[in-house]
Amino acid sequence: MTPRRAEHVALGLMVSGAFFALAILFFIIAVIMIKGLPHITARFLLDNPMDMGRAGGIFSTIVSTVYLLVVSLVIAIPLGVGTAIYLTEYTEEGKITKIVRFGTECLAGVPSIILGLFGFILFVIKLGFGWSVLSGGISLAIMILPVIIRTSEEA
The missing domain is CATH 1.20.5 (Single alpha-helices involved in coiled-coils or other helix-helix interfaces)
Incomplete structure (x- = not known):
């Protein structure tokens, strides 16, 4: 052949x-x-x-998902966009920018299950927030923060 x-x-x-x-x-x-x-x-x-x-139905699940989305975006968008603006406009390529970019890269590489467990241990157990939309919203904000920072930085 x-x-x-x-x-x-x-x-x-x-x-x-x-x-x-x-x-x-x-x-x-x-x-x-x-x-x-x-x-x-x-x-x-x-x-x-x-x-x-x-x-029964899923109405409360839909509403909880919307609440979780709103809480995570209210936390992550200002932090992410603010970090990106600071990195691109107000600082020169130096030690701080390298540390922040390295931290963002590391955070982007962490699996979501690990971040979820971290959020559970820190917010639910240690800080006593309990099973709440706030605990989940902060954990989700940590997960989406690297994406928002990188997207805003490149825009």
């Missing part, structure tokens, strides 16, 4: 493998949609959970 023929065979195998993987993915999504869409009703969206979440 010539190298050109082997390349065509390999390409054909890769393309057929990709189509097979996509077909499986679309099949799974289709099954979920077919079985799940009939259950998404106005009552499901607007009722509160009952029986420890086994019945």
Whole structure:
């Protein structure tokens, strides 16, 4: 077999493998949609959970998610944009900027589960905030801070 023929065979195998993987993915999504869409009703969206979440709706979950989003953005956007403006406009490339950029890079590389556990230990247990939107919002703000800093810095 010539190298050109082997390349065509390999390409054909890769393309057929990709189509097979996509077909499986679309099949799974289709099954979920077919079985799940009939259950998404106005009552499901607007009722509160009952029986420890086994019945009822998801309204309180949706509202809590919006609260969590608002708290995290209110904390992270001013800090992130302010840090980016400070780094780009008010400081020269020096020791402080290198430390802040290195810290941002390190924070961006930490897995979200580790940051979540850190937030749980610090805010829920040590500082006594308990299971609250504030604890989750601060933890989420720490997670999105590197993205906001880098995006604002490059803008």
